[in-house]
Amino acid sequence: MDKRELAVQYKHSGCNCCQAVLKAYKDELKVPEELLMKMGSGFGTGMGCLEATCGALCAATMVAGLKNDATTPTVMMSKKMLASFKEKSGATICKELKGVETGKVLCDCDDCVRHAVECIEETKEQMC
Template sequence: MKQSLEEKQTLAMEGLASGKNCGQLVLLAYQEELNLHEEFLLSLSAGLIEGLGTLEGTCGALIGANLVLAMKNKGNPMVQVEAAHLFQDFVERCGASICKDLRGIAKEKPLCSCEDCIKEAIALLY
């Protein structure tokens, strides 16, 4: 049976405490639908921590969501359009796509917490 959105988000928040990164948590939330091994998904997304390791890059949760989208739509020529919509929707909900902007590193106030970015990325795919 397919997990509910709330179950996926709860599972992701539990994984956050174990040291997994944002991208890994989004991928693992969709592991059942992707029918891929956890070890593979963790390896695939290991570098998605903190905006590709620099805080300057794209949010790992957003990249993880794009990976899920691509794997769920193998061979679909419209995946590029869907990826663009995913990006736009994420920015609309979270306020930015760059890790340091989301986390408020260069500003006084974060736009969206890592937890909320993960939850939004999972929700946008649901």
């Protein structure tokens, strides 16, 4: 199954956006699934309950950090993923994505999860 759709499936099975993205990479990461779920548990509704970065995007950065065995610093990958995610989704802050203040949803959670996985896949070659 495509990792994007696998992550969405996890999202609909009780995981928050961050956990769903992390869990989609559980077979590639050298971290127990239980720890991944704990790592992602504080990022439901974005950082700070809608106030900051989308949880799915946070997960993408975590995956990059866990997978990065290359000389390229993870922070550079994170910067690239942030720009790509913003281009795909319209924003990076959860409440902006959900249209909390404007009433206009820029990107629903399922698509945020898909976009985060796409960001990981786009930078994957730099991680090895």
